[in-house]
Amino acid sequence: MSEGIIIKALSGFYYVEDKGQIIQCRGRGVFRKNKITPLVGDQVVYQAENDKEGYIMEIKPRRNELIRPPVANIDQAILIFSAKEPNFNSVLLDRFLVLVEFHQIIPVICITKMDLLLETEIKILKEQLSVYERIGYEIIFLSSHTTEGIEQFRSIIGTHTSVFAGQSGVGKTSLLNALQPNLALKTNEISTHLGRGKHTTRHVEFIQIDNGLIADTPGFSSLDFNELDIEDLPWTFPEIQEIGKDCKFRGCLHENEPHCAVKAAVEIGDIDEDRYQHYLQFLGEIKDRKPRY
Structure with missing residues (x-):
């Protein structure tokens, strides 16, 4: 054998x-x-x-595994969002980050279609994303048309096994074609009716880019938190996990508890208010979920 x-x-x-x-x-x-x-x-x-x-x-x-998409032994998740068409969505990004962190896979944030933005829009977007850089996430700004950031992206792939994740229509397939033109992968346009892209990938397959492997998948078909318990959520937010060590009560969920270091950090700006609100939103979703049997 x-x-x-x-x-x-x-x-x-x-x-x-x-x-x-x-x-x-x-x-x-x-x-x-x-x-x-x-x-x-x-x-x-x-x-x-x-x-x-x-x-x-x-x-x-297995070192790790994902259910949707069904892949295993992934080194890093490349979270691909577009600057425009569709517009960048921080709630969706945080949802992806929670799922990737939960599976202990390293995330890399990539923003495509930068060529569609005006200079003033680029400044606003980069300020919005600076929150994630301060947390410690790596961010790459890309354009498949101008090739901005393509070589930096290639170096991130390296010898790793990666999975692409993100909204449909953000340019995942175009990015693969820019990295390796002889792939000639099929792309599809944005649906004007739905305002999002049409899936072009129908099955899971590794594509070799230089010395690395990328799992080209139909995308994360489910972004719910069925695998998470409420005590799992805080450690999927690195800044909440770190500052939460100073909370008075062990097991603090940073919601209504007194003497909560996380809530204090939000008030003084050490934790981003939007990220914290997303945390509370996700916490509510997990609490409202039907019990698992």
């Missing part, structure tokens, strides 16, 4: 790369029986029937 990595999943087949060779595999019946689904990114043991086909016999332990 041999070992490899699943680089593509489509219609019940798993395409395993092993030393440059691609083997089309099916999963063993025991996976279905135990409700285990092989994921793109899985390191697997497979048994080859011939030089093109085989069966996955074992899935190696």
Whole structure:
């Protein structure tokens, strides 16, 4: 038997790369029986029937995994938002950050379509995003048309295994084409009726960019917090987690508790007011969620 990595999943087949060779595999019946689904990114043991086909016999332990999109063993999540068409949405960004932090995946924030902004709009947007830089997040400003930031983005990919995440229509596919034109991936226009992009990716597949791998996926089809409990939320906000250590009561949720260091920090501007309001919004969503059984 041999070992490899699943680089593509489509219609019940798993395409395993092993030393440059691609083997089309099916999963063993025991996976279905135990409700285990092989994921793109899985390191697997497979048994080859011939030089093109085989069966996955074992899935190696995962460092992490995402449910939607279904990928595993991701080093970093590249959160892609557009400066315009659709406009940047900080609530949505914070929602993505919570999910990525919860899975202990390093996030990188990328803002595309910078060429569509006027100078005054660029200044406003960068001031808005400076909040995230102060927290410690890396931000890259990009344009697939002018190639602004493309080489910086290429260096971020490096030798990592990354997943793209973000709204549809923000230019994820155009960005991949700018990085590697011979991919010739299909792009699609913004829906004028819905005001958002149309999905162009229908399955999960790794695309190699230089020495790195990018999981090109249909996107995060769910942005709810079904996997989080209320005590999980504070540590997905790094600044709240850090300042929350000074709260008087252990397990403080930074909502209505007295002597809360986080609320005090919001009042004096050490924690961004908008980020804190998003935190409270997400906390309410988790509290209102139906109990899990």
